[in-house]
Amino acid sequence: PRLVFVEHDGTVLEVDAREGESVMRAAQAAGVAGILGECGGCMSCLTCHCYVAPADMDKMPPPQAMERELLSAIVDVRENSRLSCQIVATADLEGARFDLPEWQG
Numbered sequence: 519p520r521l522v523f524v525e526h527d528g529t530v531l532e533v534d535a536r537e538g539e540s541v542m543r544a545a546q547a548a549g550v551a552g553i554l555g556e557c558g559g560c561m562s563c564l565t566c567h568c569y570v571a572p573a574d575m576d577k578m579p580p581p582q583a584m585e586r587e588l589l590s591a592i593v594d595v596r597e598n599s600r601l602s603c604q605i606v607a608t609a610d611l612e613g614a615r616f617d618l619p620e621w622q623g
């Protein structure tokens with residue numbers, strides 16, 4: 519699926535993700551600066567935090583308990599916050615937009 523990342527400075531990057539990889543991996547591979555993903559996806563770094571465009575939230579399953587708990591530790595958390603390493607790229611995600619926070623890590 520094609521994913522759209524919007525950096526905090528307004529830069530828009532369109533990325534073709536492979537089905538089955540995480541949104542974090544797809545962003546990393548494409549050099550999206552606002553996603554660090556330092557822990558490689560094991561939910562310990564929180565540097566893959568992103569905001570899912572509200573209209574796109576129903577394109578993916580909601581966060582599980584562990585992710586919700588971790589998200590609550592993020593300073594600039596919002597209702598549409600997600601850890602992008604926990605979102606699996608599927609065809610349903612086509613066109614989904616992810617806004618990146620000002621600060622990561």
Ligand code: FES
Pocket residue numbers: 542554555556557558559560561562563564565566567601602603604
């Ligand atoms: Fe570390 Fe997502 S990559 S929590």
